[in-house]
Amino acid sequence: MSAPLPSSARYDVVVVGAGIIGSSVAMALAERRVKPVVIDPDLSGRLSSSEKNAGGVRATWWQAVNIRLCLASIRYYETIRDEVGFRQKGYLWLYGPDTWEEALSHLALQRQLGHEIEALSPKQISERVPEIDKLEGVAGATFSPRDGLINSNLLKVHYRAKASSLGANFVDRVFVFGIHEEHDEVRLECWQADEPLSDAALNRILSQDDTGAAQSGRTFELRCSTLVICAGAWSPNLLKLMGLDSPTEAVRRQVCLVHNRQTNFEAYGMIVDSSGLYFHNEGPYILAGYSPLEEPPGYSFRYDGEEFFQREIWPRMFARMSCCERLRHIGGWAGLYAVTPDRSAIVGQVTARVFEAHSFSGRGVMQSYAAGQELATLITTGREGPLDARPLSRQRFVTKNLIVEALHI
Numbered sequence: 001m002s003a004p005l006p007s008s009a010r011y012d013v014v015v016v017g018a019g020i021i022g023s024s025v026a027m028a029l030a031e032r033r034v035k036p037v038v039i040d041p042d043l044s045g046r047l048s049s050s051e052k053n054a055g056g057v058r059a060t061w062w063q064a065v066n067i068r069l070c071l072a073s074i075r076y077y078e079t080i081r082d083e084v085g086f087r088q089k090g091y092l093w094l095y096g097p098d099t100w101e102e103a104l105s106h107l108a109l110q111r112q113l114g115h116e117i118e119a120l121s122p123k124q125i126s127e128r129v130p131e132i133d134k135l136e137g138v139a140g141a142t143f144s145p146r147d148g149l150i151n152s153n154l155l156k157v158h159y160r161a162k163a164s165s166l167g168a169n170f171v172d173r174v175f176v177f178g179i180h181e182e183h184d185e186v187r188l189e190c191w192q193a194d195e196p197l198s199d200a201a202l203n204r205i206l207s208q209d210d211t212g213a214a215q216s217g218r219t220f221e222l223r224c225s226t227l228v229i230c231a232g233a234w235s236p237n238l239l240k241l242m243g244l245d246s247p248t249e250a251v252r253r254q255v256c257l258v259h260n261r262q263t264n265f266e267a268y269g270m271i272v273d274s275s276g277l278y279f280h281n282e283g284p285y286i287l288a289g290y291s292p293l294e295e296p297p298g299y300s301f302r303y304d305g306e307e308f309f310q311r312e313i314w315p316r317m318f319a320r321m322s323c324c325e326r327l328r329h330i331g332g333w334a335g336l337y338a339v340t341p342d343r344s345a346i347v348g349q350v351t352a353r354v355f356e357a358h359s360f361s362g363r364g365v366m367q368s369y370a371a372g373q374e375l376a377t378l379i380t381t382g383r384e385g386p387l388d389a390r391p392l393s394r395q396r397f398v399t400k401n402l403i404v405e406a407l408h409i
């Protein structure tokens with residue numbers, strides 16, 4: 001990894017962004033005998049969402065294309081289960097009376113597409129998870145046993161290792177600040193830092209408050225036949241360099257680790273409460289998250305700490321489970337969701353020579369394998385892959401065929 005790039009070299013495909021999506025796209029391209037160059041200002045991904053997520057994997061969605069991509073990804077994760085820490089302990093999703101009928105109405109589509117899912121009454125919920133002993137406001141739940149949790153870092157490492165073994169080149173400390181599409185190639189203006197960047201400098205550079213001029217490094221040009229934008233929540237900035245608008249917003253999401261002496265949830269996968277709280281066991285602790293609706297867009301990584309835990313997490317956990325009366329806040333972090341207006345990803349072709357996969361709206365880990373395969377098929381053959389990801393193309397915002405996914409957290 002990270003061989004220096006000769007200035008003014010020309011490549012078949014350059015992938016911008018080496019998060020879980022860029023790494024999966026690189027693997028899928030390399031499997032198709034294309035050897036991409038993948039560039040990122042920080043290959044370790046310190047600010048990337050791929051290093052800050054909750055590791056949930058589910059095919060429990062309401063839109064067919066989202067279910068298809070997740071099911072195909074789950075089938076792949078099952079083949080590398082131990083390598084990537086894939087634990088199929090299920091998703092238990094609790095609904096209030098306002099959403100329960102709608103959840104039931106989607107079971108037929110989910111099952112028809114091959115997703116295993118059952119409906120539980122409140123009594124069955126308590127039998128399945130005795131810790132859930134307060135069921136006020138719960139009308140029912142779904143349980144999907146093949147969903148579960150994954151180590152997203154190990155999954156990214158898996159994609160990168162396979163891509164590299166097939167000839168992909170991952171290059172560190174490279175930031176793209178100019179894109180020029182010409183009739184037979186795309187020219188990228190790049191800057192490479194001499195030293196690893198601090199978190200603050202990385203944040204400034206990524207959000208384009210600073211093109212790197214304050215740091216020591218060199219600028220150079222890369223030319224390629226095809227460009228793939230996989231820059232997560234920063235993708236709108238790259239599209240802006242091409243004069244294109246993007247409907248995606250970066251929104252901060254916080255999760256915290258809590259300690260509970262009385263119990264742990266090791267036996268279960270992800271549990272999603274009707275209040276929007278989600279949690280699962282994480283080593284000796286519980287990882288819990290909640291996404292306030294009023295969170296403003298922006299590139300903020302501030303973690304509100306104890307205050308977040310006291311305000312959003314503890315009251316919801318104790319309201320559902322007596323055993324969560326005495327929780328201790330251990331720590332936590334904030335990362336970015338790249339959110340579209342319909343809360344589905346953008347995957348497809350942008351212009352003749354530019355493709356994109358980003359804005360997974362909280363679903364990038366679980367869809368990463370299939371999204372990479374579909375996009376690589378489109379790039380190398382000009383045709384859609386077997387899962388038909390066409391509904392996720394940016395065209396939908398023009399034609400207003402939105403893929404509104406309500407089942408987000």
Ligand SMILES: Cc1cc2nc3c(=O)[nH]c(=O)nc-3n(C[C@H](O)[C@H](O)[C@H](O)COP(=O)(O)OP(=O)(O)OC[C@H]3O[C@@H](n4cnc5c(N)ncnc54)[C@H](O)[C@@H]3O)c2cc1C
Binds near residue numbers: 042050051057254365
């Ligand atoms: C708190 C939280 C919980 C989540 N929980 C889940 C979950 O349970 N399950 C799930 O599936 N998803 C979850 N997600 C979402 C998931 O993490 C993302 O959808 C996924 O990681 C997106 O991957 P990505 O590769 O598109 O973006 P990223 O991982 O953010 O990678 C983008 C990369 O692009 C690079 N880049 C940006 N601009 C440039 C540029 N100009 N030049 C070069 N490189 C550039 C960045 O450095 C970065 O490394 C969660 C996210 C958060 C924040």
